[in-house]
Amino acid sequence: SQTIHQWPATLVQPVGSPLSLECTVEGTSNPNLYWYRQAAGRGLQLLFYSVGIGQISSEVPQNLSASRPQDRQFILSSKKLLLSDSGFYLCAWSLDSIYSYEQYFGPGTRLTVT
Amino acid sequence: KNQVEQSPQSLIILEGKNCTLQCNYTVSPFSNLRWYKQDTGRGPVSLTIMTFSENTKSNGRYTATLDADTKQSSLHITASQLSDSASYICVVTAYGGATNKLIFGTGTLLAVQP
Numbered sequence: 001s002q003t004i005h006q007w008p009a010t011l012v013q014p015v016g017s018p019l020s021l022e023c024t025v026e027g028t029s030n031p032n033l034y035w036y037r038q039a040a041g042r043g044l045q046l047l048f049y050s051v052g053i054g055q056i057s058s059e060v061p062q063n064l065s066a067s068r069p070q071d072r073q074f075i076l077s078s079k080k081l082l083l084s085d086s087g088f089y090l091c092a093w094s095l096d097s098i099y100s101y102e103q104y105f106g107p108g109t110r111l112t113v114t
Numbered sequence: 115k116n117q118v119e120q121s122p123q124s125l126i127i128l129e130g131k132n133c134t135l136q137c138n139y140t141v142s143p144f145s146n147l148r149w150y151k152q153d154t155g156r157g158p159v160s161l162t163i164m165t166f167s168e169n170t171k172s173n174g175r176y177t178a179t180l181d182a183d184t185k186q187s188s189l190h191i192t193a194s195q196l197s198d199s200a201s202y203i204c205v206v207t208a209y210g211g212a213t214n215k216l217i218f219g220t221g222t223l224l225a226v227q228p
Contacts, residue, residue: 041220042220043118043203043218043219043220043221044158044203044216044218045218046215046216088155090157090158092157102160102163103216104160105157105158105159106157107156107157108155108156108157110155
C-alpha cells in the first residue's frame, strides 16, 4: 500500500531563517507530487506540483521554491522566511494520469514564523 | 473564474442529529467533485468522489449528492458522532493539461457536541 510522509510535523522559525520541508511517498512509482499551504481560515492553496524528477511547476509567485531530487521525494524550501509564510503545509500525491481523480494527502507540517 | 463556495462556514449540532453541508461551484471544464474530511492538524481524507454522471454517492453515514445542472453538491451526515467533528472540504477538479487542477472550498467546520 502507498504511504506519504512529511517532516517535521511542527516547526517554529524566526523571520529571515531558511526552511526545508520534506515529503516522501512509498509504494508507488512516478507519482504527481503537490505542495499546498493552508492558512488559518482559508482554503488549501496549491503552491507547486511536479510530474517528474526535476520538473516543477509553480502556481503562485512567492519566496518559496520546490525541488524533486528523486522520484518519490519532494522538498519545499525558502532562503528567508516571512511572517506570511506561517501556515499548515500539506504534501499530496496522485497517480501519473490525467484520469486519476484522487489525491492523497500527507499528515502536514505546521509552520509558525515568529 | 473557477470558484468553490461552501456553506455554512461553521455548524454546531448535537450528537445523533443529522446535518447537511452545501457546496456551490463555478468550475469549467468540470471533471469531478470530492468531499474531504480534515481533522484538526491533519491532512484531508477523501470521503466521496462523484463524476458528472453521478447524482449520489454514499460512504457509511456520509451521503453526497451532485446536481451538475445547478452546479451544487451537498454532504449529508446521518446520526452524527463526536468523531465527525472536523472541517469538511468540497473540492472540484477541472481538467488542466498535464495534470488536473483542484479548486478547494474553504470548508465547513462541524462541531458535534454530546
